Structure formats: C-alpha cells, structure tokens
Amino acid sequence: MGYRPALAVLDILRGEGVDRVFGNPGTTELPFLAALADTSDAPEYVFGVHEGSVVAMADGYARGTGRPAFVSLHIAAGLANGLIGLLNARRSRTPLVVTAGQQDRRHLQQDPMLSGDLIGIATPAVKAAYDVQHAHDLPLALRRAFALAVRPPAGPVFLSVPTDLLTEDTEVEVPSRTPVPPAAPAAGLEHAASLLGAAARPAIVAGDGVGRENALAALVRAAEACGAVVHHQPMADCLDFPTTHPLYAGMLPPRHDAVRAALAGYDTVLIVGAHAFTPHAYTPGPPLPPGLQVVQLDSDPHEIGRNFPAATGLVGALAPSLDRLSELLRDHVPAHTAKSRTLRAGERHAAERDRVESAARAAYSPAPLAPWAAAHAVARGLPPDAVVVEEAITVGLLLRRLVRLDRPGSYTHTVGGGLGWGIGAAVGRALAEPGRPVVAVLGDGSTLFGLQGLWSAARQNTPVLFVVMSNGAYRTVQETYRAMGGQGVCPGTELGELDFTQAARFFGVDAVRAESADQLRELVAGAGKLTGPLLIDVPLRS
Template sequence: MPRLPGKRIFVEMLIAHGTRYLFGNPGTTEQQLMDVLQDYPQLEYIMGLHESVAVGMADGYARAAGRPAVANVHIAAGLGNALSMLYDAYRGGTPLILTAGQSDTRLLMYEPTLTANLVEMARQFTKWSYEVLHAADVPQAVRRAFKVAAQPPTRPVFLSLPMDMMDDEADVEIRPLGEVATRVRPDPAAIDRAAEMFLQAESPALLLGDRVASSGAVAEVTRFAELVGARVYTLNATEVVFPTGHPLYLGSLNTGNPATREVLQSFDLVLAAGGPLFQQFLYLPVQFLGPNTKVIQLDDDPWEVGKNWPIDLGIQADPKLGFADLYEAVASRMSGTDREKAAGRIAAAEAFKRHLRDKFEQEVRAVWDTRPIAPARLARELKNAVPPGTILVDEAITTSPAIQAAFDFDEPGTYFRIRGGAIGWGLPAALGVKLARPERPVVAVVGDGSAQYTIQSLWSAAHHRIPVTYVICSNRSYRILKANLRNYLKFSGQGNRQSKFIGMDLTDPDLDFAALARAYGVRGWRVESPDDLGEALRSALRADGPALVDVVLDGRL
C-alpha cells in the first residue's frame, strides 16, 4: 500500500469514484488541497466567486448526472455562505458531498479565527456530517460519503477536513466503494391490495414527486396511468416525473391555493408516489381530500409514508419496481368492463386538457403585443427559439407557470426547477447541468430577484467557458412576495386593503442585467419591445459561449 498525505488520499479517492469536477471557492484552510490539485489534471476545479455559487453548480451537476457531485468551501464562513444552497439540496434530495477545510486540530482549543463546529453547522441539512481526524480514515470516510449520499433517499453529506490531517501521512489502499444495489421491491401482499383498490375505483388520480424521476420510473408510471386511466398531477415536483404533453397530465397542484381542494374532491382514490403529500408553505385550513377518498402512498423514503396525511395503504419500495409490479397485478385482474372504464377516463382527461390548452392559447393571443412583455409571450417565443434536445433550468418563479404551459417536457432529464425555496439556485445550477450534459443545449430562465443572489455565476460561466444561455425575467420586483401578500390579505379578510408592498420593488435604479453580463465577460442583450424578443433569443442561442437576454416583463399582479 502506498504511503500518502491526507490531501493526496482525498483527491485520489475522489478520482477513484469517478469524480471529474470539484466545485469550490478556496480559502487558506484549503491551501493543501488547492496546491495538490495541479498534480491531478483529471480532476478539474470549477471556481465560484461565492460559496452559494459553488454549491449551486454542484447541485445542478448532481441532478443532471444522477450521481454525487463534490464541492469544497472555506471553513465556517464559507460553510455559512453555502447553507442556503445546501438547504435546497437537502430538501430536494440531491446526492451531494460538501467538504470544508478546518483549522489545525492543535489550535482548536484556542478558538482560532474563522473556526466553528463545522459538523454541527452542517448536520441539520445533511444525512451524515463528520470531521476526519486521521489520514488513515480518509478512504473509508470518502467511501461512506458516496454511499450515504447516493443511497435512497438521496441527500447531501458533509466532511470537515482539518489542515493537519491533510498533511499527515498514512499507508492506505485507494479503493472505491463499488456497486451498491439499492432498489427494493414492494411487499407482494401490499401490491395485491393496491390492485384491488384501483379495480374498485371510479375516479383514480396519481400525485407524483421527484423520487419518481430519481428512480427512473417515468416509463413505468406512464404505462400504469394509461392502464387505469388515472389523471396525473405533480406535488412539489421539480423534474420530469411524467410526460407533460401526455393527455393524462393535468399540471402541478398548488397547496397554497384553496382551489386545489376543488380539483381533488372528485377523486375516490389517490396514489401519491415519490414526494411529500400536501407539503404547504403557507397555512391554509383546508382538507384537500374528501372524507371518502382512499389514499395509497408509495415511496422509497420511509419518512414520507404517512407523514403528513392519514393513508389507507403505505408501500415502502423503489418507485420503478413498485409501479412495474402494480401494473402486472392490476392488468392481470382487469375485465373488459374495467378496460372500457379506463378508456373513458382517458378520453375525458384528453378533452379537459384540450380545453386547458385552448384557454392558454387565448391568453397568449390576448397579451401578445402588450408592453412591457407578458410572461406568456416570453414563454412562447422561447419555445419557438430553442433547438431540439434543449434542457431547461427553471427559477423563473412567477413566470414558471407560463413556461410549463408553453413547453411539453416529455423526456426525463430535460427540465430542472428550483427546489427547497432558497432562491439564487438557477444561475449556478445551469452551469452544473451543462457540465453534466455537455452534448445538450442548456437554457436557464431566472427571475431578476433570484439572479441577484448569485450573479457572480456569470463570471464562472465566462471563466470556464460554459456555454449556457440565460434568460432573465426582469419584472423589477419580488413579484412572488407581492402575490403572496395579496393572497394573505384576501384569505385573512383584509381584501380591501391596498398594500404599498414595501421592500418588494427592484427599482430606483433599475437593474440592467445585460450590462452586468458584459461586465462579467458574458454577451448580453436587453429586450423591451415584444417584436425584438424572438430574434434576441435566437441570437443568444447562436452565441459561441455563455449569453444572457434581459427581458423586461410586465410585473403587474
């Protein structure tokens, strides 16, 4: 076995696990790592000018690649700066390995500058948080980090790397974790019971979350929905969990809107899979399901099953295997009458979807020439401009519904949206997505308020020559806050009150994102006229390198 210092053991273990990129922002406690990287050109350092940029890039990479990404930040201050993106990764279930340098352990008793208990700082937003004290422990610490991050339910882990440990030497074997099979089949008795419940249902629905996507279960879910004629909605889903152009797909349910109750009241059976059931941000005294609605919950995260809502049947299993087994159990029991009923439900859903699409087309036509530009016009122009195979990264916030209505995301891995709610994810995440999928065009649509949280991402795009096209939705406000405040006043009986929306406008001076882009070395366009929008988008998409289009949007509620 070779005798190596901790810094080389760490880097070689990352390489042994197939790590190609290390996302980071360096500091003095990381100096050993930063120096040794020059000896390992196969591990490329992708630099962010702020720790939230580094972790946001890693999050996007991990989600698009479907494997753990690795990031490194600077001791307590850097970890503190990274916590918002770590929170998003934790709430969304991203397999991410975050590391940070730590002071020399011989100094810790003396409370050196920038030192804190890093393990405790990271613990609440990670599955496992640990400080590696001995170089000999680095191989197993890295193996465990990859195992825990990638094992369902996937989430981030954290390793603290003290300076003296990185210089200590040990005789070690550089050996990766190896393959770990994590798929678990459902209980056959539970599948049989679920099948009987579907055969008895007259109006079934599927409510899907992101773990359907991470399980690779889209094809199985689609096949099952078509078999039983179930309408499909998403709950907090931020990736493609069902083809959105499919006749049975009817959109995302907003648990912050009482109208969601009206949508769900007609169903006598609901199967929730791969996501949180009725996770709310704002309290509403609403019972979303009727008292006679039966509920099945299928998930590979045992914590989610029955956590927020009483269920009739919980099934802990891999979603891909669960839906495959459920299909076989239902199909083998279906009569001709059952199949006719399912076909009738599909026809009714298809007619309803045509109605929704016709309504959206009417809305687009009604605002086509308005100025400032309407979000619906932007969404349609963008759809017409992007080349086939484009991956869309969405942190458009209040423009997201228009994006989702204009596009059909039918291929898994072609749509990624912010999850967790800590804004600033979109700009850096798009860079990580592009590094994971270099063969695909990547377009990020980001709100102007969100973009300012991680605007330094533009430097990383230019410096590393990552050809992402950014579209900034400049409504010159935190429009989502205005909408939420207006709803609060409405639902609390204060609907007649006129709020001044203090602290919610991004004006005086206006933000010029095209100028900011050019300052960071990125080509920029600013569009105010709807007639100029299509050509500006196409020009940016043709650019050789990163580009940004700043679109001045109508911010009225």
C-alpha cells in the same frame, strides 16, 4: 493499498466517478489543491467566486449526471456562504458530498482566524456531518459519505477536515467501494392494483421521486393501464410526467385548500415519490379531501403515512414497482375502460391548454411584455431536447402551464426556496450534459442573489441561455401581501429598473434586451446554437 491522506481522497473520488470538484479555495484547502495540481488524472477544479454559486453548480451537475457531486468549501465563512445551496439540495434531495477545511488542530484551541464550529453550522442543512479528526478515519468517512448521499432520501453529506490532517506523514488504507444491488420492487403491489382497479375515478400525483429515479416512463405505463389522470406535485423540481400526455392534468397548487379542491373529484389516488404537498402559504385543513382512498409508493420508508394517511403503503424502487403495477392493473382494468378514460381526459386537458395558449398568444406585444406573453415566448421557443432550469417564481408558475416537455430531466427547479440557485445550477447542468441546450428562466430578484454565477458561466464558456424576467419587484411577496389585505406598496419589495445586460457584460457574458415577445421566442429558439453564455434581459409589465 496505502496512500498519503490527500492522495487517498483523490483515489476515492476517482472510484466514485467524480470528474469535477466544485470549489472556492482558501488556505485550509491548500494540501488538497496541491494534490489536484500534482496528479495527472485528478478531477477538474471548477472555480466559483462565491460559495452560493459553487454549491448551485454542483447541484445542477449532480442532477445532470445522476451521481453525487463533490464540493470543496473554505472554513466557517465559506461553509456559511454555501448554506443556502445546501438547504436547497437537502429539500430537493440532491446527492452532494461537501468538505470544508478546518484550521490546523495544533492551534485550534487558540481560536485562530476563520475557525468555527463547522459541524454546528452544517448540521441543520445536511443529512449527516462528520468531524474527521484522524487521518486513518478519513477514507472510511469519505466512502461512507458517498454511500449515504444517494441512499433514500438522497441529500448533501458534510465532512470537516483539518488542514494539517491532509499533510500528515502517514499512509492510510482506502476501503474498496461496495457494489450496491439494484433496488427491488415494492411488496404489496397486488393489493394496490386491486384498489386502483376498483376505482371509478382514479388519479395519480407524480412526486419528484419519479424524476430523480428515472421512473417517468414507468409511471406513464401505470397511468395508461388504468386511465388515471396525473398531476405533478406542487412546485415540482423535476419533470415527473410528460406535459404532452393526454392524461396530464397540470401541477397541483401549493396550498392545502387548493390541493383538496383539485383532488375532490377522485375516489382513489396513487401518490408516487412525493415528500409532501409542499404548501407555500398556510390554509386550514388537510390537503386531501375526506373519503379519498390513498395508495402511496415511495423508495423512502419514512415517507409512508408521514404527511397523510394511506390505505396501503408500498416501499420499493419506483421504476420496477410501477412497471409491475402496470402489469397487474391490466388484469383489473379492461383495456377499453382505460382507453376511454384516457380519451375523455385528453379532450378536457386539450381544451384547457388551448384556452391558456390563446390567452397567452393574445398578450404578445412590444416590450415591456405581459408575463403570460413572456412565458409563452420561452415555452414555444425552446429547442428540441432543451433543459429548462427555472427560478422565476411568479413567471415560472405560468411557464409550467405552457411548456410541452416529455424527456426526463427537461425541467429543473428547487423547492428549497433559497434564491440565487438558478444561474449556478444552469452552469452545472450544461457541464453535465454538453449536448443539450440549457435555458435558465430567472426572476430578477433570483438573479441578483446568484449574479456571481455568471463569472463561472463565462470562464467555463458554458452555452447557457439566461432569460431574466425583469419586473423590478419581489412580485410574489407583493401579491401575497395584497391577498392578506395589505394596502399600498409592501415595504422592501421594489427593486426599481435594472439593466441586467450591463451586469452580464461586467462578468464577460454577452447580453441583449428583448424588444418584443416574438424576438424573445426567436432568441430562445437559438439556444441550441450557442457556443458560449448569453443573457436576455426581458422587461415585464408591472
């Protein structure tokens, strides 16, 4: 069936399940906007006043819905503004399909205002970039982009579309969507089960592939089948294992020397869906201790042996692979052995959690709050079924040690490192899962980078609780500076005292300043009753 080019785009979006377009418009997108306005069943246009928050909203929405989100940016400058979000999405492997309108081809050689090398700008930040030059190529390129965005490793795919191409007086054919069969379990699971079954001190590193592929329950079954303790990968973007489980041993630190020390007590480790150990600061040496036997499972074949050697590498869909592995492990590990390991691990982990809990609770006070107390108040105040969107950097590390979460999708972070993601991502998550409370825990520096996202929160009336941990500094930079032997105050890291309640109200968001840790916990506990956005400014001790 033939369509005019702009209508062909809408037909493909409907077929791909796109119900929202995240965008910041300009003149080169007008043909597409006109098609949206003239089509009764077109996707809703979610407007953002800065491309950074637009891409972040799409990122959060894609994670919440489990399908690619669609983004419309404006020409070279708009694409450049969105690059931070695209870099985050690529690192976090969030599937996005992103378009930007290019200037009219009939005067492109005259270097018109706002034109630029869109493909050159986008390529380092995306999986693939297509320069569409013919109307008949647009439907195929767009269909291909959606397929590529979800194929392991998932990520953003970009298309440059000249504005005049969408207005051509021609009809184009729209290719049908090709159903993709369910991914199969990995081959070689019997050998993996024998290696893990023979281990005296097995462990598991749960990578973000587990959360992305909804394999959390399957990983729990595999861990319980052999009694292996489970660590989250460093700076995990997802909840990849329940933090309430007795086998949960916490997150590995983001330094190779610390990872090496944490894994030194094990003889065999199953590494599932982990791209790497994501070091933050360089330390010499490999991440794995000598003699550690590695079993690696990933849905992306390029990951096997990429960052560390493995005794055996398995490629397949994580959930069915882990389910099959758990069945095989029961033939290798006696049930009483697995149960005994689980009980011993649970006792150790419970004692450590109690120690941390007591220290954090003892730090409660009126504002300004100790970071431990602020993190504890948020963790204990979270309503059931809440989604935590975290971009708090230093306080976030404390929060990870305190949250008690077990539902998939309950914790969202970006390892991409581009600040300003958290506000927009929280708005996107709230749009994707309107029945779940969303609590965004943000650093003050991160909030400043993404402040425009509050405009969309107000206009969409998303019931998000924004918790801004305000310590008046780039604290993680200061701490690293001191660890390197720096003296005095690190230049360029002091933000000073800021009143985020005023910033929130400027954008139309209600706001309050936390006066104590107990009040903060109560405010967080009320997140499930919100009917619109609310920001809490949390003053922290330096």
